[in-house]
Each structure stands twice: as C-alpha cells, then as structure tokens.
Amino acid sequence: xxxxxxxxxxxxxxxxxxxxxxxxxxxxxxxxxxxxxxxxxxxxxxxxxxxxxxxxxxxxxxxxxxxxxxxxxxxxxxxxxxxxxxxxxxxxxxxxxxxxxxxxxxxxxxxxxxxxxxxxxxxxxxxxxxxxxxxxxxxxxxxxxxxxxxxxxxxxxxxxxxxxxxxxxxxxxxxxxxxxxxxxxxxxxxxxxxxxxxxxxxxxxxxxxxxxxxxxxxxxxxxxxxxxxxxxxxxxxxxxxxxxxxxxxxxxxxxxxxxxxxxxxxxxxxxxxxxxxxxxxxxxxxxxxxxxxxxxxxxxxxxxxxxxxxxxxxxxxxxxxxxxxxxxxxxxxxxxxxxxxxxxxxxxxxxxxxxxxxxxxxxxxxxxxxxxxxxxxxxxxxxxxxxxxxxxxxxxxxxxxxxxxxxxxxxxxxxxxxxxxxxxxxxxxxxxxxxxxxxxxxxxxxxxxxxxxxxxxxxxxxxxxxxxxxxxxxxxxxxxxxxxxxxxxxxxxxxxxxxxxxxxxxxxxxxxxxxxxxxxxxxxxxxxxxxxxxxxxxxxxxxxxxxxxxxxxxxxxxxxxxxxxxxxxxxxxxxxxxxxxxxxxxxxxxxxxxxxxxxxxxxxxxxxxxxxxxxxxxxxxxxxxxxxxxxxxxxxxxxxxxxxxxxxxxxxxxxxxxxxxxxxxxxxxxxxxxxxxxxxxxxxxxxxxxxxxxxxxxxxxxxxxxxxxxxxxxxxxxxxxxxxxxxxxxxxxxxxxxxxxxxxxxxxxxxxxxxxxxxxxxxxxxxxxxxxxxxxxxxxxxxxxxxxxxxxxxxxxxxxxxxxxxxxxxxxxxxxxxxxxxxxxxxxxxxxxxxxxxxxxxxxxxxxxxxxxxxxxxxxxx
Amino acid sequence: xxxxxxxxxxxxxxxxxxxxxxxxxxxxxxxxxxxxxxxxxxxxxxxxxxxxxxxxxxxxxxxxxxxxxxxxxxxxxxxxxxxxxxxxxxxxxxxxxxxxxxxxxxxxxxxxxxx
Numbered sequence: 001x002x003x004x005x006x007x008x009x010x011x012x013x014x015x016x017x018x019x020x021x022x023x024x025x026x027x028x029x030x031x032x033x034x035x036x037x038x039x040x041x042x043x044x045x046x047x048x049x050x051x052x053x054x055x056x057x058x059x060x061x062x063x064x065x066x067x068x069x070x071x072x073x074x075x076x077x078x079x080x081x082x083x084x085x086x087x088x089x090x091x092x093x094x095x096x097x098x099x100x101x102x103x104x105x106x107x108x109x110x111x112x113x114x115x116x117x118x119x120x121x122x123x124x125x126x127x128x129x130x131x132x133x134x135x136x137x138x139x140x141x142x143x144x145x146x147x148x149x150x151x152x153x154x155x156x157x158x159x160x161x162x163x164x165x166x167x168x169x170x171x172x173x174x175x176x177x178x179x180x181x182x183x184x185x186x187x188x189x190x191x192x193x194x195x196x197x198x199x200x201x202x203x204x205x206x207x208x209x210x211x212x213x214x215x216x217x218x219x220x221x222x223x224x225x226x227x228x229x230x231x232x233x234x235x236x237x238x239x240x241x242x243x244x245x246x247x248x249x250x251x252x253x254x255x256x257x258x259x260x261x262x263x264x265x266x267x268x269x270x271x272x273x274x275x276x277x278x279x280x281x282x283x284x285x286x287x288x289x290x291x292x293x294x295x296x297x298x299x300x301x302x303x304x305x306x307x308x309x310x311x312x313x314x315x316x317x318x319x320x321x322x323x324x325x326x327x328x329x330x331x332x333x334x335x336x337x338x339x340x341x342x343x344x345x346x347x348x349x350x351x352x353x354x355x356x357x358x359x360x361x362x363x364x365x366x367x368x369x370x371x372x373x374x375x376x377x378x379x380x381x382x383x384x385x386x387x388x389x390x391x392x393x394x395x396x397x398x399x400x401x402x403x404x405x406x407x408x409x410x411x412x413x414x415x416x417x418x419x420x421x422x423x424x425x426x427x428x429x430x431x432x433x434x435x436x437x438x439x440x441x442x443x444x445x446x447x448x449x450x451x452x453x454x455x456x457x458x459x460x461x462x463x464x465x466x467x468x469x470x471x472x473x474x475x476x477x478x479x480x481x482x483x484x485x486x487x488x489x490x491x492x493x494x495x496x497x498x499x500x501x502x503x504x505x506x507x508x509x510x511x512x513x514x515x516x517x518x519x520x521x522x523x524x525x526x527x528x529x530x531x532x533x534x535x536x537x538x539x540x541x542x543x544x545x546x547x548x549x550x551x552x553x554x555x556x557x558x559x560x561x562x563x564x565x566x567x568x569x570x571x572x573x574x575x576x577x578x579x580x581x582x583x584x585x586x587x588x589x590x591x592x593x594x595x596x597x598x599x600x601x602x603x604x605x606x607x608x609x610x611x612x613x614x615x616x617x618x619x620x621x622x623x624x625x626x627x628x629x630x631x632x633x634x635x636x637x638x639x640x641x642x643x644x645x646x647x648x649x650x651x652x653x654x655x656x657x658x659x660x661x662x663x664x665x666x667x668x669x670x671x672x673x674x675x676x677x678x679x680x681x682x683x684x685x686x687x688x689x690x691x692x693x694x695x696x697x698x699x700x701x702x703x704x705x706x707x708x709x710x711x712x713x714x715x716x717x718x719x720x721x722x723x724x725x726x727x728x729x730x731x732x733x734x735x736x737x738x739x740x741x742x743x744x745x746x747x748x749x750x751x752x753x754x755x756x757x758x759x760x761x762x763x764x765x766x767x768x769x770x771x772x773x774x775x776x777x778x779x780x781x782x783x784x785x786x787x788x789x790x791x792x793x794x795x796x797x798x799x800x801x802x803x804x805x806x807x808x809x810x811x812x813x814x815x816x817x818x819x820x821x822x823x824x825x826x827x828x829x830x831x832x833x834x835x836x837x838x839x840x841x842x843x844x845x846x847x848x849x850x851x852x853x854x855x856x857x858x859x860x861x862x
Numbered sequence: 863x864x865x866x867x868x869x870x871x872x873x874x875x876x877x878x879x880x881x882x883x884x885x886x887x888x889x890x891x892x893x894x895x896x897x898x899x900x901x902x903x904x905x906x907x908x909x910x911x912x913x914x915x916x917x918x919x920x921x922x923x924x925x926x927x928x929x930x931x932x933x934x935x936x937x938x939x940x941x942x943x944x945x946x947x948x949x950x951x952x953x954x955x956x957x958x959x960x961x962x963x964x965x966x967x968x969x970x971x972x973x974x975x976x977x
Binding site for chain 1: 870878881889890892893896946948950968
C-alpha cells in the first residue's frame with residue numbers, strides 16, 4: 001500500500017514510473033552504497049549526518065561528561081570525608097555539587113541514551129538512518145557547545161551554584177548576582193534543544209521508519225520504550241524550558257515571576273522544574289529498561305515474557321510519572337488532600353515498574369539462562385534498582401518524607417535509582433553492543449573485577465548515606481561539626497566513592513583494551529534474535545544493503561540468515577539509485593511500505609547552525625543583546641539554507657522499491673516524516689504554552705495576594721488580532737487546497753503572509769499599552785503571553801513567505817504540496833494559540849477582579 | 863477500531879490520558895475551591911461545596927475511565943495482527959488507568975480539603 005498526495009478531483013498527473021535500477025553484485029552494491037552514505041575523511045568528518053557516526057559521538061561525549069561529573073563527585077567526597085574539612089570553602093563546594101548534578105542529568109544521562117538510540121534504532125527497526133539526519137547533527141553540536149559552556153564556567157570559577165534544581169529565590173539576581181545562574185539557565189536550555197530534537201527524531205523514526213512488515217505489534221520492545229520516552233520528553237522538557245526562560249527574564253529584565261513582593265511566587269519555579277524533573281527520572285530509566293528488555297531475552301534464550309503487559313506497564317509509568325512531581329515539594333505547605341493525590345501516584349508508579357522487573361525475572365526463569373559479562377552488570381542493576389525503588393516508596397509516604405526531606409537519605413535514594421536504573425544497565429549495554437560497534441568480541445578479564453569494584457564501592461558509598469540521612473545529616477552542606485557523630489559513616493562513604501571511581505577507571509581501560517585487542521568475529525556473537533545484529537559488524541554507513549520484509553515479531557528473527565540475504569541486495573531498495581540516500585517509511589500500525597524517504601547528504605550546515613545558536617546563547621549570557629539578535633538572524637538564515645536540498649523541482653511519481661512494489665518519494669506523500677515532526681513539534685510547543693497559562697493561573701489563584709495594578713486590554717485590538725490570526729490560518733489552508741487542485745496558491749499565500757503581520761501590528765500597541773511589566777507578576781505574564789503570540793505570528797508569516805519562495809523556485813506542484821502543508825499546520829496552531837491566549841488574558845484580568853474580593857481565604861494549595 | 867488510522871494508536875494512551883485529565887481537573891478545582899473559600903460554604907448535612915464538587919469530579923472521572931475500558935474491550939477476533947494487538951493493549955491500559963483513578967483520588971471522600 002502506498003500513499004500519495006493528490007486531489008481526487010484533479011486530473012491524473014502521475015508520470016510513468018521509472019524503471020528499477022540494475023541489480024549489482026554484493027561487493028559492487030557495498031561500494032556504491034558506501035560512496036553514497038559515507039562521511040568524508042579529515043575535516044569532512046565535521047559534516048557527518050550519519051546515525052552510526054553521530055550515535056558513537058554522542059556516546060563518547062556523554063562518557064567524557066560522565067568522567068567530569070565523576071571527578072566532581074570525588075571532590076565532594078573528599079570534602080565530606082571528615083568533619084570540618086578545609087579542602088574547599090562553601091562557594092566552591094556549591095559549584096561542585098551543582099555541576100555534579102547538572103552534568104550527570106543533562107550532559108551524561110540524557111545524551112547517553114540519545115546516543116544509544118541514535119546508533120541502534122534504525123538498525124533495530126530495519127531502516128538505513130534516522131528520519132532527520134541533519135537534525136541529529138544539529139542536536140549533537142548544541143549538546144557539545146552547551147556542555148562546553150557549562151564546563152568552561154566551572155574552570156573559570158563561575159559555574160552554577162544554586163543546585164541542579166536552581167530554586168528561586170536563591171537563584172534570583174538578588175541572591176545570586178553573578179552569571180552563575182545565567183550559565184545554567186542558558187547553557188542547559190541550549191542542551192535541551194538537543195533533547196527536543198532527539199525526541200522528535202526518535203518519535204518519528206519509530207512510528208514511520210521501520211522495515212516493511214514490521215507492524216506496531218512486531219516492533220522490538222526497545223522501540224516501544226524509546227517511543228514512549230521520546231513522547232515523555234516532548235511533554236516533559238517544555239515546562240523546564242519555560243521556567244528557564246521566565247527565570248532568565250526575571251534575572252535579565254526584572255520581570256517578577258518568582259518575586260513574592262510583586263505578585264510572583266518562588267513555588268511556581270518548583271512546580272515548573274519538578275513537572276519536568278520527576279518525569280526526567282523515568283526519561284532516564286525507561287531507555288535503560290528497554291536495553292535490559294533486549295539483553296535479558298538474549299541471555300535467557302527465551303523471548304520476553306509478557307510483551308503486551310510490558311508495553312502497558314511502560315505507558316502506565318510514563319503517565320503516572322507526570323502526576324507525582326509534588327512529592328519533591330511535600331514540605332512546602334500544601335493541603336493534605338493534594339498531598340494524598342501525589343503520594344498515591346508516587347506509590348502507584350512502583351506497580352508498573354515491578355511488572356517489568358517480574359517480566360525480566362520471568363523471562364530468566366522460563367529460559368535457559370547463560371552467564372556472560374552483560375548479565376553480571378544486569379544482576380547489579382536488579383539489586384541496586386530494587387533497593388532504590390523500595391526507598392522511593394518510603395519517600396512517597398508523606399509522614400516519612402517529612403522526616404527524611406533534604407537529608408542524605410534522599411541522596412542515597414536518588415543514586416540507587418539513577419545509578420541502579422541507568423548506569424548499571426548502560427554498562428551492561430556497552431558490553432552487549434560494543435561488539436556491534438567494533439566488530440570485536442567481549443572479553444571478561446577486566447570486566448568482572450571492574451564490576452565488583454563498582455558494585456561494592458557504590459553500595460559502600462550510598463547505602464551508608466541512608467544511615468547518615470536518618471541520623472539527620474542534611475544535603476547540600478559543605479561541612480558538618482565533629483559533634484554530629486557522622487564522621488565514621490562519611491569516611492566509609494568516601495572510601496566507597498573512590499573504590500567506585502577505580503572500578504570505572506578499570507572499565508575504561510577494559511574498553512580501550514577490547515577496542516585494541518578484542519577478538520574479531522563475523523556476526524551476532526551473543527546469538528541475539530533482533531535485527532540490529534543482521535548488519536555487518538562494525539556496521540557500514542548505510543546499515544543494510546537492502547531492507548528486509550519482516551514476517552514475525554522483531555525478537556524472533558534469525559539475524560544471520562537475514563543479514564546474508566540483505567547483503568546480497570535481496571529485499572527492498574537493494575540497489576543504488578543515482579547515489580541517493582534512500583530508506584522506506586511505512587504506515588504506522590500495519591508497517592505497509594508507503595514512501596521512499598530521501599535523506600540529505602553530509603553537510604556543514606548543522607555545525608554552522610549550532611555555532612550560530614551558540615553565539616546567541618553566549619551573547620545573551622554576556623548581555624550583548626544586539627549581537628544576540630544578529631546571531632538569531634544568522635541561525636534563521638542558516639536553517640533556511642537547509643531547505644534547497646529538500647524536495648524536487650519535478651514530479652517523479654511512484655518509484656520502484658524492489659520486491660515488485662512502488663512508493664512515491666516522501667515529498668509527494670500525504671503524511672511524510674516531516675509532517676509528523678511538525679505535529680510533534682507543535683505538541684511540545686503547546687505544552688510550553690500550556691505551562692505558561694498554568695503559571696498565570698497559579699499566580700492569580702494561589703500566588704501572594706499582592707494587589708495588581710490594572711491591566712488595560714483594548715477589546716477591539718484583541719478581537720482584531722485574533723480574527724487576523726484565524727483568517728491567516730484559513731488563507732494558509734486555502735493555499736494548500738488551491739495547489740492540490742492544480743491552481744496557483746500565490747494570492748492565498750500572500751494573504752497568509754500579510755494577515756499574521758496584521759495581527760502583530762494589532763498586538764504591538766497592546767503590549768506597548770501594558771505599562772511597566774516589572775511592576776507586578778500579572779503584567780509580566782500578560783507581557784510574555786503577548787510576546788509568545790507575536791513570535792508565533794511572525795513565524796507564521798515567515799512560513800507563508802517561504803511557501804512563496806518555494807513556489808517561485810519550482811518546488812511546488814499538485815503532488816508536491818508538503819511545504820505549504822507544513823506552513824498550514826503552523827498557521828493553524830498560531831491561530832488556536834492566539835484564541836486561547838487572548839481568552840486566557842481576558843480571564844486573567846477577570847480573575848484579578850474576582851479573587852481579591854474573597855474574604856478570609858487561607859491555605860490555598862500552591 | 864481501524865488500525866490503518868493513526869487514531870488507533872491514540873487509543874493506547876486514552877485510558878491514562880483520562881487519568882491525567884482527571885488529575886489536572888481535580889488538583890485545579892481543589893486549588894480554585896480553596897482560594898474561593900468553597901470549603902466554608904455548607905450545602906447540607908455538613909457537606910461543603912468544595913467536597914461536593916470534588917466528589918462529583920471524582921465520580922465523573924471513574925465513570926469516564928470505566929466507560930472507556932468497557933468501550934475498548936476486545937469483542938471479536940481481529941481482522942489483522944496489528945489490530946489484534948492494539949485493542950487488547952488499549953483495553954488493559956484503560957483498566958489499569960481506572961484502578962489508578964480510584965486509588966489516586968479516593969482521598970477526596972475523607973480528607974480535609976484546604977488544610
């Protein structure tokens with residue numbers, strides 16, 4: 001079944017299908033595909049867009065940051081080894097523990113799983129690459145540059161020092177006047193661009209870029225885990241990005257979102273942060289659990305028990321994780337009933353997590369397990385993670401949480417969860433998939449002692465922290481008095497920390513030794529039954545010489561037989577078509593082939609765009625706002641420079657894809673990957689906007705009752721702006737209809753360009769008439785909401801202008817309407833956000849009138 | 863449920879989507895009710911406006927979630943493999959979400975609302 005974009009009433013315009021390219025011998029096919037997909041040598045490596053190359057770079061960079069975070073952990077343990085240590089003072093110590101947490105969460109855990117996902121997903125799904133290779137490369141550069149800014153700040157002694165959670169008012173400019181907090185807010189937001197691009201990339205790739213026949217029920221279980229995780233990132237990261245923008249606006253422009261003296265509330269930051277922060281824990285854990293679900297069946301020699309139940313459990317974890325963020329805030333003064341909601345959800349999440357653990361244990365029990373290095377590390381994972389889960393249930397109970405809050409008990413718990421739930425599985429995954437990356441088999445000589453050093457060292461370090469925590473030792477203190485009696489336990493914790501560090505050093509040595517001296521093998525050393533092992537090892541840039549047709553669940557395959565057939569070109573796209581980089585997109589549920597996705601060649605544009613984005617971040621950091629605007633313009637221009645290589649100037653019609661089937665190129669299809677990417681981008685955008693509206697309502701309803709100055713919102717201007725946005729969206733949709741019907745969309749596009757600009761022209765006087773937005777949080781929220789709508793209207797106009805340009809350049813036709821449909825999606829969202837935003841502002845001003853009149857209000861839930 | 867339509871995939875998340883909607887609605891209503899002093903307005907027999915609205919929302923949430931589970935129950939052999947997977951998984955998720963709805967929000971029946 002193929003999918004084409006045509007108007008059923010339009011005359012047939014499909015050209016004659018071109019013939020299938022000639023079949024080549026396996027060697028010639030390999031050479032032709034390698035030439036098409038390869039990354040240039042030397043400096044050309046900087047132009048890499050290939051998923052195998054970028055996946056490895058992500059993993060290596062994440063390990064480097066892990067080493068930096070680990071070194072900081074050692075410095076922390078030196079400081080806390082004994083009471084009243086004079087190693088570092090509180091200023092430096094605050095930077096150490098803030099950077100340790102920030103590096104491990106944002107620069108190690110997330111990028112590490114992204115690296116594994118980028119490297120493995122296409123191979124597991126039977127595709128030749130991710131859906132948007134240049135976006136992968138751009139995300140990588142954003143990650144590396146953002147991480148470099150944070151580390152450079154550490155070296156310069158101006159690293160963030162307010163904790164990885166950056167609580168206000170400590171991090172507001174009153175109490176942290178330097179650039180320390182700005183480094184975090186801007187640097188981490190820069191890195192989050194990478195996380196969001198990866199989320200969109202993973203979501204679309206799993207849903208669309210699978211081997212033909214791989215229906216949704218046949219996907220490898222890790223694809224389910226990664227798909228659900230990517231959705232969580234789409235909805236979990238925007239609240240933090242919004243929070244970071246608001247806090248940076250408060251610090252840079254004095255907009256008082258978190259200042260209680262001017263109607264703001266520090267608790268708004270905590271809500272926005274933990275609305276991201278707790279799902280983040282599962283965003284880190286679930287990909288690792290996905291890897292566990294791939295490894296255990298291999299070593300148990302039995303398919304995963306309860307595949308469907310595990311899918312349900314992962315979905316349950318994902319949703320529940322968005323309903324328990326307040327368990328980080330139990331002590332801030334929230335009514336008991338609200339605490340009960342969050343406490344129940346926090347306890348409930350243990351159930352689907354336990355379902356997965358029982359599925360893994362059941363798989364081992366049902367199979368014929370064999371021992372090897374990855375299984376050793378998985379044993380460590382099970383032991384450590386279960387302890388972390390149990391202490392998590394303890395902390396979910398409000399009375400206990402009150403006692404243990406902000407003590408080292410929580411530090412112990414979170415390390416058991418994160419190291420147990422992510423680091424141990426990732427170490428196992430490294431040993432499991434390293435042979436795939438290197439083509440060299442795993443050896444045990446150093447891996448086993450490395451494991452025991454890490455396992456014993458870790459438990460010595462963190463199990464004892466439960467005890468120091470219960471004895472009352474608070475978190476985030478740079479020293480403690482001898483009279484507290486915590487010296488012995490802390491010294492043992494520090495000894496354990498250094499044992500752990502030795503274990504990791506041995507692990508790194510082991511990897512180096514294996515890279516250099518590992519025994520070579522041909523294919524599939526673990527006798528796994530999933531598709532990634534059907535590629536040659538190490539894999540070529542194109543991954544598969546042909547794409548397979550999948551007739552069974554993806555963990556019941558024979559990679560050896562499939563790999564040999566694919567190398568001969570037996571399958572889909574088993575040829576070279578004019579050096580183009582092609583893979584297939586399928587229907588989401590059934591896996592029927594739908595489109596030929598033509599991917600972009602290596603290019604320096606992602607690097608240049610990343611550099612321009614980095615320039616914007618640095619300019620904002622040093623308050624060079626004119627330079628920031630120039631950098632923004634450069635970034636936009638560079639993004640536009642990505643587009644000429646997309647699409648075609650002539651209709652090609654369905655192309656042969658092998659196996660006697662045809663499919664249109666993606667730009668002639670109704671729902672290509674980029675269409676879905678736009679949908680998911682807008683979903684993330686809507687989450688950010690929804691978080692802003694939540695913030696406004698929060699401040700109005702439960703924020704400090706500081707009288708707000710009146711806000712004047714001229715109804716005529718608001719109604720006019722809303723109408724212009726809606727009319728713009730209608731014009732954009734009409735342009736698509738005209739084009740698909742074979743008529744010129746120029747006039748409709750012009751209207752779609754002018755109308756959003758008219759909305760901007762109407763909203764600017766509203767924003768100008770607000771008065772000083774620094775006077776009160778309600779004005780600041782109104783200001784930011786209007787700015788959001790103006791920004792979206794401007795981008796909508798840009799999309800319309802882009803459509804006109806593409807039309808003139810010959811990229812549009814009745815069957816090639818993708819560019820306009822993407823623009824219409826943006827226009828539609830801008831109009832919907834415009835209506836919602838303007839209604840919100842009217843409601844907010846009404847709330848401002850109603851709420852202060854309520855007498856005797858007490859204890860509203862934050 | 864037609865599996866060739868992307869909406870079929872959305873059914874997988876429908877059950878817990880309802881749970882999340884109920885969460886937002888109940889937490890939001892609790893906050894607004896406390897701010898407006900609804901816990902001081904007695905309707906009858908010691909029942910406050912705040913308790914009444916929360917219990918009503920809780921009942922609606924449980925009914926909606928349970929109704930969804932019933933609507934998603936597998937009723938006949940699937941026409942194609944993907945449908946035979948999606949529908950049972952969506953059903954199990956909806957059942958789990960109904961249980962989660964009861965456990966998460968049952969406290970509205972007994973706990974004080976604004977202290």
